[in-house]
Amino acid sequence: MSDWIRRRTIPLTEGLRQRVAPLFQKWAGRYGPSLSVKSLRVRLMALVILSGIIPMILTAGVLTIISRRSLLNISVEQQQEVARRIGDRIVGHVGNVKTLLLTIVRQRDFIAAAPAAQGAILVDFMKGYPYLMECSVLGSDGMEIVKIVRRGTKLFRATNYVNRSRREEFRSPGLRRMSYVGPVFFASRDQGPQMFISVPSNPSFVGDESNPEEFLGNMKQSSAGSARPPRGKQSRGAVLLARVSLEKVWELVDDASVGEKGFAAVVDPKGNLLAHPVRDRVFAHEKWADRTVVKEFLEGQSEELGLPTGKFHTHEGDEGERMVMIHHRIPGLGWGIIVARPLKEALGPVRKMRNRSVLIALMVGGLIWFFGASLVRHILEPLRQLQDGVQKIGTGDLKHRIVANMSDELQTLADEFNKMAESLESLSMSQRDLTHMIVHDLKSPLSGVLGCIDYVSSEAIGAVTPEQKKMLSLASKSGKDLLRLIQNLLDMAKMEEGRLEVRREAFSILELAAECVDDLEANIRREKKMVSVEIPRSLPTIRADRDLIYRVMTNLLQNALKHTPTGAEISLRARMEPDSSAVILSVWDNGEGISKEYLEKIFEKFGQAEGKKQKLRVGTGLGLTFCKLAVEAHGGKIWVESTVGKGSEFFVRLPMDAPVELSPAAGLNPGPEARGAAKPGTVSKTEGAYT
Amino acid sequence: MSNKKILVVDDEHNIADLLMVVLTGAGYTVRAAYNGVEGLREVQSFQPNLVILDVNMPQLDGWGVLSSIRATEATRKLPVLMCTQRDLISDVERAEMLGASGYIAKPFEIDRVLHKVQQMLSAPA
Known part of the structure; x- marks a missing residue:
């Protein structure tokens, strides 16, 4: 399972990283090198x-998802409630009209009265109820006898009687005595x-005609006449007919409050728009039958009556915004009430919540x-100090101690490093002390040796044969060489x-230079090498430690x-x-040369140019190191250029x-006059004589 | 002593001189070479009866010279006295392995050197 996850997510994260990392690098680059993707800080x-x-x-x-759902449900419920209410009121209104008509019809002497009198009564009633557009009394033959018509605000007695004998509006009450x-x-x-x-005029039902279920019989266009009038004395009576406008329904629709931008509309069983807050649309006889929500309503007509369908859909409203629309069937009348509300409005609270949570999240x-950031800094700062401190110690500053107020683990680490530095320091110090001790201890007996030899050589305690002199001289030379090494x-x-x-x-x-060469004259001769001095007489005097430079030159030579x-030139x-x-x-020779990788190594302590066959070896390996230190102590530099072979x-x-320290050995005044005071002999050559 | 020839090979001039004086005084004919290459050349030209060979030398060290001497037919049996470092056992072993006829540790006492030389020169070939 985890494998499957990994297979899916790795390419994703890789791709993401490949795209994000360069962008991040570019952005981070502006803030300095410390912001690399890999840096601990960033991570x-x-x-x-x-x-x-x-x-x-x-x-x-x-939360958003949950509340969205519940908000929608709430909105739908509210809308359905509105629809129900409207439905009830419409039903009630129709019932009221019927009751009104019945009241008129049951008035004493109404039916028996003369048409003129009937007309007068009708006029009175119609004055009070503006939605009555027309009222007429139909005789038992279906002919209109009296007719009052409303035109504008006036009521007129009309004479264009209509024969309604075949019409249902007569037949139902007239023949079957049903409203x-x-x-x-x-x-x-x-x-x-x-x-x-x-x-x-003589209703067959005694019951409450405003009861929706009793409408059932009326509304079903029963050609077979499934609604049977009760048995009993069948009498053809007169019929009171009214043409009613839907003014009241419109008022209901107008009054419907569906949030801020919601509205209610009414359609008839065929999908024609009956009521809408925008009256013009009704007058335009808009057919709403092809709207999805109406379609659903029309399709759902065969469903159980009296129950709202409960479903809702979001449809595109007239202005293109998504609306939550529900439809509700008015039982009995069969009209559909559409209640719509903009989705945005319904989900308003969600959006508010989402915005608020985004703000809070930010x-x-x-x-x-x-x-x-401060936490991270708190962690990384000691780490960086540790890093610095260790680096300092590592590069040789053994006196450095890591000082930082860190917590726990890092502090322990720092302490350990400090301890290590301490022991390193004491080690190197004791090494140095040791060297000093040894060197001084070495020099003392040597001085004794040299002193004795000199004394005997001087013949102070007796004559010395040439042979003896020779041996004493050898001894002295060896001793002096040793002394020089120690020094x-x-x-x-x-x-x-x-x-x-x-x-x-x-x-x-x-x-x-001349002195150097002289001192090594015997050696030069024996080795049969040719040493020359190529130094211009015009070279100015230099201010330096003569002894040190002498030793350097001797070493190089x-x-x-x-x-x-043998026979080489130097x-x-x-x-x-x-x-x-x-x-x-410089000291130049035409000897074997030194290979490239050793050119710097030979100056290191004990660094020797040792090939696999040990062809090159430079004494103890300290000679050039001494030269380097001595030269650098003058602020100078020493290096070698060489070609093998x-x-x-x-x-x-x-x-x-510029500055000159007056040393007791110096007898010369430093100054420009010292220049040019060169010794005779520009070039001297000393050739090795053959034994 | 019959005039035996000894070649001393050592880059330390003082030591070479010392040996020269001492050995000459003991009656031998002595020559010195101050590096390995020169030493080999002298072996050929001087044709000594014994070579005293120092180990630490520049360019071609004692071991190299020894190997070379032993590799040449003419000098296969030439007595060679190696001057090894006092405490270095590996030096001693190496001397034996490469066919040195004997070794003496530096710093050496003159008596011992003379003794050894005599020994080696009078040994059967």
Whole structure:
């Protein structure tokens, strides 16, 4: 089942996401990179808002549907009530007319009176009842004897007697002694609908003629005469006939209140419009037989009488708006009452409710957004601080501690990170302390060694043979090399902490280079390599830590010696940068070169260019690291350019610096005069002699 | 001593010098090479009776030189003394595996070096 759901919904949500996400990205892009669809913040906010709004929407939807139905039912009921009432009143009205006629007819001496007298009585009555358009007395032969006609507001005695002997309006009361209520007809173009009501002068029923059921006999056009007059003394009597307008019915229809825009209308059993709030439509003899609701009424005529059909439909009204229409049959008369009401009106309360709930939903949504946003921020802020803090620690700032007022789980996490940072910090500190201790402890005995050797060499305690001198010198050199290594280690540690003082003094690079080469002369000779110094005499003096730069140069030169085959060429070079802001030293060789991936690695601590066959190795791996730190302590830069198989060149860029710290070793005055005071010998070459 | 030739291969000039002085003083003819490639060349041209070979050297390290010596027919049985790191067992094992005739750990005592050299040179071929 869930599978089926998933199969249906996944393509849907995917499609939705594919369409929505880009739009969202575009919109979110304006608000900064932090608003990505994947961001936790956005997801949380969406969750919060949706969880608030969706239930509301659902509830509102359900309520809407329910109330719609019940409102429709209520409206229909109300409309049916109206129809019933109208129906009852119409029936009552017809009954009243009949009663009136009967009253007239039963008046003492009415039937026996002369036509003139009858006429007078009729006139009196007709004055009081404007819906009586015409009253006539019919003789037992069906001929009109007396006839009073209303024209406009005046009553006239008419003489155009009509022979109604064959007409039902005479035959029913005249022959069968039953009151008659005729179908509605339209007398002439400009007159509204009218009907004939006639009563016998000697009614056969004693009962209540206004009873709908007793009309039954009258209304059924029984050709066979299924309504049998009671047995008894059959007497042909006179008939009092009245032509009645539907004025009263119209009044009823007008008075009907069906909401604000609803209305009631009446149709006859054939679907002709009998009454309508807009009179003209009745005068226009509108046929309503083809309207759906009337059709239903007409079709439903064969149904049980007396019961309203109860069904309702929404139809398109005359103005095109949907109306709730019900029809109701007037029992006995058979007329249909149509009560219509605009759907919108009927459902008015629903719309109001829906609008209100939308408004509330928006307000609540706003509130949720507001509170949700602060909630989300409350959660995400510490998270972001955590993220920042961890990043700081991760990139080496071990002193940083994550400080934030967070709750529970996040706080625990932060505490753990802080603890970790602490132990890292103490670890690195103890490492540093250790290094310092070791270095100092190493230097002491070494000083002892070197001191003794020097003393003996100086022949202070006795003569020394050349051989002995040679050995002592070897020993001293080894010792000094070791000392230099130790010193480098110590200085590196200091530089990493930023504690090394760079003591600047002015010196000539050319001079320094020459010194380097001299000191390594023996080695150069033995390795049979050719070292040259290509430094222009015009190179200005530089202010830097002479000792450090000497060590850097020596290191680079030694590396060059080590990593070149016998007979290779090495060159020490220096030049000014075009804008005179710095000096660029370099040590060039035509040795094996260094492959690309190692060009930066070799400067890292213990970073060595080690191929699979261990072809390249740079001592302890610390030499270049020392160089890098020393150079950078001057604000300079060190790098290498190399091609495998062709050679390498190590560059050192030293900025010409303005401030000079007076160091005790410096005996020179810094200044422009120092420039150009170059040592003799632009280029010196030292060739390795062959043993 | 009959004039035996010893080749010292070590990139540390001081050590090479020391060995040269000591061994020359003991009566041998000594030459030094300061890197592996140079060392191999000297093996061919100098044709020593013994090679003292340092392990850590740039370009071609001691192991490479040793393998090369052993791979060449002429020098298959040439005595080679490896200078290994004191505590590194793997170095010792490697020395044996690659066919070094002996090893001595750095830093070494001069007496021991002389002793070893003598031993190796007088050993049956």
